Amino acid sequence: MTRRRSLLLAGAGLVLLRPSWGTPESLRAAIDAFAGGQAVRTGRVTLAIDTLVENGNTVPVSVSVQSPMTPADHVQRIALFTPQNPLPEVAVFHLSPANGRAQVSTRMRLATTQPVIALAVMNDGSVWRHSVDVVVTLAACLEGG
């Protein structure tokens, strides 16, 4: 075996030994469960979050969706997901026409630099998304301290 190949294999081994949390599979499963198997389309959702975050322990985030919020056409649920936090889910918000406007704000944790994904499910079942890549300089604490 050449030296180059053994290095390559060692690298692959490192990738496989990463902790099992925050895998793309768990993110996909969480999104599928939220979307109810519907195709996820880009648009209608606007995720407002700083692209450069100093403190991952409390990151202000706001999601708004283009919707008249009438009984015939409204947003039912808005959710936030991350691929590399220990769990893919961040929060699920349940809305109704009583809200008048489709918008929610909260503060979240970010374990590392990663995209943040916002999804919205309409009352007709369609699912829309917007994601923003966020750079985190101080991660939310996973280690002691």
Added chain:
Amino acid sequence: MARALIRTPALARPGEIVEIRVLLQHPMETGFRPGVDGQVLPRDIVTRMEVHFEGERVFAADLFPAVAANPYIAFPMRVTVAGNLVVSFQGDNGFVHRETAAIRLA
């Protein structure tokens, strides 16, 4: 014990969409973080928030460990009548909390 703040406009015009802001005092311990002794601190989070206005559910949220400590959640609501807003929380270790705020019409 827990404390929750609900911020609403003092007066709302009928039909106006107002923003309701809720802030709850809670550590939201993730269950992924070791303490000073190296042992992982057990999870202690708020899992659910529900908002009722005059008996009707107007908003709810399912929260996961990635919500920051002292959860802050803001949402809009269309006000047509005066009434009481009831915000209730449920969480790990039997945590329950309830806070009310009155909404008056201008």
